[in-house]
Amino acid sequence: MSSSFESRRPPTAARERDCVIAGGGPAGMVLGYLLARAGLEVTVVEKHRDFFRDFRGDTVHPSTLTLLGELGLRERFLALPVTRLSALDAVVEGQRMTLVDFGVLRGPDDFLVLAPQWDFLDFLAREARRMPGFDLQMGTQAVDLLDGEAAVRGLRVRSSGGEQEIRARLTVAADGRTSLLREAAGLEPAEFGVPIDVLWFSLPKPSDPPPATLAYVSSAGMVLTIDRGETYQSGLIVKKGVFPVIQQAGIAAFRTRLVQAAPVLAEVAGSLTDWEQIKLLTVQINRLPRWHRPGFIAIGDAAHAMSPMFGVGVNYAIQDAVALANVIIPQLRQGTVTERSLIAVQTRRQRPVKLMQAIQGRGHRVIARATVGHRVLSPGAVRLLRLGSPVLRRILAHLVGVGLLPEHVQHHPAEASERQPRQTPEAPGDRSAGAE
Structure with a gap:
């Protein structure tokens, strides 16, 4: 069930971290865990006081299980009360058929897990809090960016204790499809109509x-x-x-x-x-043409809202977090993150996002027929689907379970970190809109 994770450190008037992340969803929590695991100092701020939200994505895909295995967390996660599914059935025009067979995937991650998202986030929070560099601020709303002369320098946040500034070398918006921070950064998503x-x-x-x-x-x-x-x-x-x-x-x-x-x-x-x-x-498909500014990047739903189709939104958000961590950990250890590296992350991740969103868009047009009393598939198409189902099951197992560009954790042992001295934080008044 849900629980509240308070910060290990009392709020202060001004702090500096290697990275500050707005949003304690799957993308924010996985990124925070990866950075802290590498010996970096990271703060995650989450506006709610616990993770208990119903009607959120419950699916943990095989590719996410693989990532948990790479982090040594797989078996502890699977020890929770979760549901394992080796296949996904659907009843189409009265005929039951297996559409996805995860058993064709390489073991041991040849099944899908259904787990309430609050349990998954609680699990990640517990594991992350084992590391001294991890700081989770629940009940803390990110309200604005701290802009320096050339780059974003952190967040202004508000909690029951008042407002504070959290200064950081990199600021990450993982605050969902209604992201306040991408708006503050002047980034506007392109919307793709959904019926x-x-x-x-x-x-x-x-x-x-x-x-x-x-x-x-x-x-x-x-x-x-x-x-x-x-x-x-x-x-x-x-x-x-x-x-x-x-x-x-x-x-x-x-x-x-x-x-x-x-x-x-x-x-x-x-x-x-x-x-x-x-x-x-309200089903949305949108995507930021640009995910980043100097010192700032958006990931997950803040960068690209996915449809619920195939339940891949959580999976793609986590993949974003892993791809970003792989790139920025060495740079944060050296004291800065270049915009070129943020461009590289967007370039890599937007390819599978664009393709999956295109697939979802086509699927919506088919599904929409059912909302106005039309058959989704003709009798002939249903028969063809049943005849071709073994091939379809294999294709969908890889498309849904693994994804179009699965990421893998690059290991950065904390003890190998050679940190540069911290730069002196800017004066609080050093803010400018010209961060592009």
């Missing part, structure tokens, strides 16, 4: 549940049923912008629509009695 939204809710499992099923897809609609042990994290795919219309029709009509799309839920749909139980996830 669907998702209504998220939790349901108990039926008394005789079917095999684990990712989705039910037909002309009656599309419903996600993500296994959480005793419950499903469920979602109904709807046409973008129609949630107010659905609410006006009433909760009973919503339950009817849900059961028509996924009859297996008829026994449990009655647990939905109030709109407060149903959350709107």
